[in-house]
Every structure is written in C-alpha cells, then in structure tokens.
Amino acid sequence: MALLHATWRAARDLAGQGEPALPVHALHVHHGLSRFADDWRDHCARQCERWRAEGADLHFHVRHLGLRPQAGESLEALAREGRYRALADMAREAGCRVVLLAHHRDDQAETFLLQALRGAGAAGLAAMPRAIERDGLRWLRPWLARPRAEIEAYVAAHRIAHVDDDSNADPRHARNRLRLQVMPALREAFPQAPLVLADAAARAQDAAECLDALAELDLDAVRDPDGLALQAAALAALSPARRRNLLRCWLAGQGLAVRASWLERLAVELPQADSGAVWPLDAARMLRLHRGRLALDARGEPSANVRSDTLPDEIALAPLLPPGLSAGQALTLALPGWSGCLHLEPVAQGGLVWADLAALVARPRRGGEQFQSHAAGVPRALKKQFQAAGVPAWLRDAPLLWRGERLVCVPALGVDAREQAPPGAPQWRPRWAG
Structure with a gap:
C-alpha cells in the first residue's frame, strides 16, 4: 500500500509538471487461501477508489487463483508461482510495461539467509534482483535498499490504511520462522545484520553475473556447430569447476535446474564415459552421449520407433x-x-x-x-x-x-x-x- 501510494503521487506530480499523464495500475492477487482474502480484496478496491477521488489516475485489477495444493506440494512455492503468473497476465492485459514490487532490504536479507540454508550457489545467494526482464515485462524493486523501518515510517506519516496478513505469524512457513525467531536474535547480536546480508546478496549478484558470462564464453567454445549439443571432448578439457558452471548455465537455458551434487557427478563421469551413456535429469528428459556429442533428449523409447x-x-x-x-x-x-x-x-x-x-x-x-x-x-x-x-x-x-x-x-x-x-x-x- 505504501508503494502504491508513493507511485500514484509521483505520477500525479509529474503530470503537474507538464509531463505526459502516467496511469498507475494496482494489481491484486486473491490466492483463495485465507478466510480474510475477500476482505483484503475489498480493502484494496476501496483504497484505490479513495485515492482516485484525490486525483489519482489509478486502476484496480484483481485475479483469483483458488489454489489447491496437493499432498507434499510446497504451499509457499505454489502461491509464489501463481502470484507472479497472475501479475504478469494482469500487467499485459492492462498494457503495462513495468511492474513495481515492494520488497525491501529486510526481505532481501531473509532471502539471502534462506538460500544459504538451502545450500544455494551464487545465483541463489544473489537473492532478489533490483531489476529483471521476464515474461515480456520489466520488474523493478525500487525499495530493495530501504529498511522496513523507513516504510513503516512512511505509512505512519501518511496515515495509509493497510492490512497485516495473519499468515505471516504462522511458524510452519520457513520464511516466517526465520523472520520471527532468527532475525530478532541476529539483530540483537549483530545490529547491522540486515544491511550486511543485503550487501552480501549484491556481491553474489555480481559473482553470478560473472559466472554466467564465463559460461557463455565456454559455451561458444564447446557448443556443436549445429547448436543442439556440446562437444564432449572440449567440455572434458575444461577444469571441473568451469565444466560444472557451463553445464549449469546450459541446462538452465533448457529450463532445467539441477542439484549441485548431480552436476558434480556429471562433471566427474563425463570425461571417462563411453558413447551411448545417459544421465537422467527428471521424469521426462535425460542427457545422452553419442559420437562425442552431449545432447538433451526425452526419456523413454526413441522417437525413431514411432511409425x-x-x-x-x-x-x-x-x-x-x-x-x-x-x-x-x-x-x-x-x-x-x-x-x-x-x-x-x-x-x-x-x-x-x-x-x-x-x-x-x-x-x-x-x-x-x-x-x-x-x-x-x-x-x-x-x-x-x-x-x-x-x-x-x-x-x-x-x-x-x-x-x-x-x-x-x-x-x-x-x-x-x-x-x-x-x-x-x-x-x-x-x-x-x-
């Protein structure tokens, strides 16, 4: 609500200075998971209506998800994927090119710690990017360097009506446990912890960008001329670390995220592997070595058997x-x-x-x-x-x-x-x- 308030006021001020009118679209996702979800939707709609009365060129959109997690499915992951998909759909339908998200520095510090506890590499430790192009849209987090306390002060100064999600107090979710139980103790022992962790995430972003650039250079050297496979001999000639980095980047480009332990195994086995060797990736795909070429293929019977x-x-x-x-x-x-x-x-x-x-x-x-x-x-x-x-x-x-x-x-x-x-x-x- 603070970000929406700041955004429409900035758009209004720009228009008052002779700049072209800049409409603002508020995108609300109704996950269907809380008994208060309808109240939250109505609160946002009423607030947008009040701000329109104050001169805001503001449009309210809502998308209902009705999530039904299956047994063993991560509710947090399901909600996050559904939310970003809904935001992208609403933004495109409204003709928007930019989506603003209100994540702040404390969120970034929590994300860095969560990723570290999950054993993430540089890409995971980079946490949330300040700006990224995805789904044909530009996603920006303008407050990523701002502490939560500044946003709370803004809300109080402008008397912005807002809602606290009751699920944020549920310790069953990993982020909530970190926020409620770990971060207070960490701040008490190390007052600068959120700032230092967010800075570490920024350095990890630089490292991840450099690793991706190195992987692209290596890919140019080992990619088969037809672009569909990797030359196994050239790949094996790289150091194990560069081999793992290249494979991670190449598979990510195919929409596959694999565990570090799997990459370690492949990097070790590949130089000694015989033609015809296969490495399963998931239920549908595998890597296959054939005549010195490493290619991605579907698991199961070869398609040549199809009449x-x-x-x-x-x-x-x-x-x-x-x-x-x-x-x-x-x-x-x-x-x-x-x-x-x-x-x-x-x-x-x-x-x-x-x-x-x-x-x-x-x-x-x-x-x-x-x-x-x-x-x-x-x-x-x-x-x-x-x-x-x-x-x-x-x-x-x-x-x-x-x-x-x-x-x-x-x-x-x-x-x-x-x-x-x-x-x-x-x-x-x-x-x-x-």
Whole structure:
C-alpha cells in the first residue's frame, strides 16, 4: 500500500509538471487461501477508489487463483508461482510495461539467509534482483535498499490504511520462522545484520553475473556447430569447476535446474564415459552421449520407433502460436499427435522471423527430402545430411517444418540455409525434444 501510494503521487506530480499523464495500475492477487482474502480484496478496491477521488489516475485489477495444493506440494512455492503468473497476465492485459514490487532490504536479507540454508550457489545467494526482464515485462524493486523501518515510517506519516496478513505469524512457513525467531536474535547480536546480508546478496549478484558470462564464453567454445549439443571432448578439457558452471548455465537455458551434487557427478563421469551413456535429469528428459556429442533428449523409447503412418499428415503452427513473442523469449509448443514438444529458441542468426514461423506446417518425414545446411553448400538428401552431422537415430523422425512444398526447417539440423532470417532480426530456431 505504501508503494502504491508513493507511485500514484509521483505520477500525479509529474503530470503537474507538464509531463505526459502516467496511469498507475494496482494489481491484486486473491490466492483463495485465507478466510480474510475477500476482505483484503475489498480493502484494496476501496483504497484505490479513495485515492482516485484525490486525483489519482489509478486502476484496480484483481485475479483469483483458488489454489489447491496437493499432498507434499510446497504451499509457499505454489502461491509464489501463481502470484507472479497472475501479475504478469494482469500487467499485459492492462498494457503495462513495468511492474513495481515492494520488497525491501529486510526481505532481501531473509532471502539471502534462506538460500544459504538451502545450500544455494551464487545465483541463489544473489537473492532478489533490483531489476529483471521476464515474461515480456520489466520488474523493478525500487525499495530493495530501504529498511522496513523507513516504510513503516512512511505509512505512519501518511496515515495509509493497510492490512497485516495473519499468515505471516504462522511458524510452519520457513520464511516466517526465520523472520520471527532468527532475525530478532541476529539483530540483537549483530545490529547491522540486515544491511550486511543485503550487501552480501549484491556481491553474489555480481559473482553470478560473472559466472554466467564465463559460461557463455565456454559455451561458444564447446557448443556443436549445429547448436543442439556440446562437444564432449572440449567440455572434458575444461577444469571441473568451469565444466560444472557451463553445464549449469546450459541446462538452465533448457529450463532445467539441477542439484549441485548431480552436476558434480556429471562433471566427474563425463570425461571417462563411453558413447551411448545417459544421465537422467527428471521424469521426462535425460542427457545422452553419442559420437562425442552431449545432447538433451526425452526419456523413454526413441522417437525413431514411432511409425510415421500413425502421425498426423500436417499440423499448422499458426493456431498454436501466441499473437507475438518478445525478442529473446523462448516458447514450447506441444504438437497434437506427436509424443514430444517443439521448442522455439531465440538465436542471433540461423533462425526464422516470427512471421515465417507462423506460416509453417509440421509434417512427418516421408523420404526423399532435400536440405541445404550451409549457404556455400548445395541441397543434399536428408539422410546424407543426418549422417554428416552425426544426428542419432532417435532424433531423425522429428517433425519437419514446411512452407507450402518447401522444406524450411529440420529441427535436428536447423533452418535451411536458403530460408534463414538476416542477422540482427529477432528470430527463433526450432528444436525438437521427443
């Protein structure tokens, strides 16, 4: 409520100085978990109405989640994921580009300690970023360096009506135990603890950024030319620490977060592994070593065993795509009838622009297809291209992407050299996992 008050007043003052009017949207998430949730929603709606009467260009939005956690599911994690998803949906629907969050320095200190107690690395210890681009929006935490006491003083000075969530006193939640039982004792022994811990989180953010930059440099050196796999020999030549860092970053780019102990095992086993070795990642995916290439694959029977006469003749991508996708965003599409997913990954070159993607249809491999892998090459039979690139059998029967009667993309090989978008244009490369 303090952040909302400060924001609409700042927007009003800017408009009074001749700046363009800046509407403010208050986004409220009704989790459906507290018996007071309806009262909180009504309180926020009434407060927005009162501030509108004071001249605020303020719009109130609410989204009901109705969360029903299953046995063994983390209620905190479920609520957090649902909340951010709802905030992003409401922001986009309202035409917003920026979302402000009211986390403060004490929140940051708690997050740092929680992550440390969970054994997190630099990325986890970095806690909450002050600014981040996600879901096509810019998320900002303008008060992340401010202590809670300053916000409480602001609330008192402006007599802002607010609500205290009764669940914040429930010690069953890890953050509440830390806030209620650990932080008071820590402040008594070390009065500067919140400031020092928040500073440690900032240094961890720098370290995490440097580690990501190093991983990108190493990825450029070990990535297979087709971009779909890693060269195992080049990966094994790195030091164990850089190997683990590279694998963490690469898998995170595929939407996979793995335990440090798993990365340690893989980093140790990979240099001695034989072709055909596999490492399960989760219930659906695994890493597979084949002819010196480490690639991500689906677990279970290889897709090469799927009979093409049981697959749909043709599936248009356009109905499966959203109206648009921001540059740098990835997307995963499930193709009806296919036991796998088509991943659209942002790339700097060698991809397709959005309009070209929307014109494609997916068809099963029938034989006789021609594909040109390089601009200086010539079209060759798809079978020969697979052999030259060392594409394993279980990836050869992925759907082929066509525009009319022209083969545009073979997910295991990339986009035909004659169809690739010009460098610099926002573009995506299809990749199949199934």
